[in-house]
Amino acid sequence: MREAEIRAALQAVESGALSRRGFIARLVAAGLPAPMAASLLPIAGEARAQAGASTYEPSRRGGGGALRLLFWQGPTLLNPHFASGSKDVAACRLFYEPLVDWDRDGNLFPLLAREVPSLANGGVARDGLSVTWKLKPGVTWHDGTPFTADDVVATWAYARDPAxxxxxxxxxxxIQVRKIDALTVRHEFERPTPFWVDAALHPVLPRHLxxxxxxxxxxxxxxxxxxxxxxxxxFLELVPGDLVRGELNxxxxxxLKPHFDSVTIKGGGDALSAARAVLQTGEYDYAWNIQVEDDILRRLEESGKGTLDFAPGGNIEYLMLNHADPWTEVDGERAAPGSRHPLLLEPAVRQALALLVDRDSIQRFLYGRGGVGSANxxxxPPRYTSRRSGPGHDPARAEALLEAAGWKRGPDGIRLREGKRLRLLFQTSVNPTRQxxxxxLRQATQRAGIELELKATTASVFFSSDPASxxxxxxxxxxxxxYQQGRNGPDPGRFMEMFCSWQLASRTNKWEGRNVIRWRHEAYDRTFRAAEVEVDPVRRAALLIELNDLVCNDGAIVPILYRPAVSALARRLRAPISGWTVETAQIADWFKA
Structure with a gap:
């Protein structure tokens, strides 16, 4: 099938002339496999996505009693624009809302927006240079102040200020955000922008505060x-690292929403105890991010008090290699972006580490239903998935690479070169599966002659944004x-910015830059810039796949496995959870049957 035919069909969907089902049927009739046809659908859904994807039909507001959520990483802050960990984002979404968000099927639904903009309703400009957002009338902040376009504009000014x-x-x-009237704003872009929804996915803050x-x-x-x-x-209460409490608005x-009269997010413990508290003892209604060995979870489910939910998304568990030097201070800063790692900038060392990761064993013996090995x-969705297979698990080849690079085994088996030991510190959060x-990995590296020191930090500290820690x-x-990198939405455009050079985490930006590995790659930056303005969906998908291949082939990171969002739910709890956004995004729709 020719690209021109695919583009014509995509335009018909955007204009409303062709349904999503009709789009798939047209491409299948032209010889394209159905899964591939479905993967090419645009990001905005049909009318049902604009109305929300909930099947909950309440008869009154409240009356559901207390909703008890257990997060084995306790929230530490409640400003969503400072929240670098998903547990903090989840807590923020009890109180704050964006203009739109993603449902379980990867479709957009409106929250503070009256509708999802599209070409058909005139919200999306045909030149790709602007999007007009009509805001929902009658919305007030919790203190009674009316929500208006001024809040949207002020949030933009606040978030874009580097300071x-x-x-x-x-x-x-x-982008520029301009007020059109009290309930209308326009997002204006410097260039044609295919991922026009990006800024609208972040919660709006009250201007007056x-x-x-x-x-x-x-x-x-x-x-x-x-x-x-x-x-x-x-909001009622925050005890950082321990609990967050809220009451019905x-x-x-x-x-007629929400169903529950109050909600508490309790932090602490670990993923296993959280799963047990829902699936076995019934103390809690919901447990978040259940990263527990699958055979244990199957036994817990046998009690019949709860069930597991596996929400498809784009989350990836991966190994990161530091490209800056964490052991030498530059102007008082360790791992400063201008420094160079003494070992990991060597291709042979990076390639050897990639070859020592045994994805098959990690999936088979640890994650089971909760993870699928991935070299990408x-x-x-499939339209953004590379055909790259990766180097695979090959310890013999890893040893050969190190030998050829001059790393010879010392008396204790650890490799040395010019008196320097091949020794690395490997850190993650405290979690039995991650440990x-x-x-x-330590067993594999030890056999290959690499000394690996392990460090595990309490999750509430490891995933915090505390610049003093x-x-x-x-x-x-x-x-x-x-750790796991979560992805907000099926479109990966902004997700892949985390490896761009302008996102380097450092003291100057209070370590809020998303490029925590401090990797620099000119070709990657150029390709990302090209993808930012490519409006043709087929060519843009190819550019995004190229970004994946560049960062993976360079060995800057080593993907381990894809993880659906795994949650434990009490037997009567009905919770529409999307793997494309934070789990609490539709908490207004949660109810007990």
């Missing part, structure tokens, strides 16, 4: 710890580290 040092800066830095704290004083805002949002729950803008960082993955993932003061 504010937000984690969301990349989504706002290159945050505008005065834009810039260098951003961390001093009282509302950073006492949120005032538009969401289904109003009686003026919530979605009629960019996974799911077992660490153990497997040296144990955070964003500072990355180690040689190697491993």
């Amino acid at each position: 504010t040092a937000t984690i969301t800066h990349g989504s706002f830095r290159s 945050f505008a005065a704290f834009q810039g260098a004083g951003s961390r001093d805002a009282p509302a950073n710890a006492r949120p005032v949002g538009t969401g289904p729950y109003r 009686p003026t919530y803008h979605q009629p 960082f960019l996974v799911n 077992k993955v660490q153990g497997l 040296n144990d955070t993932a964003v500072k990355f003061l180690a040689d190697l580290q491993m």
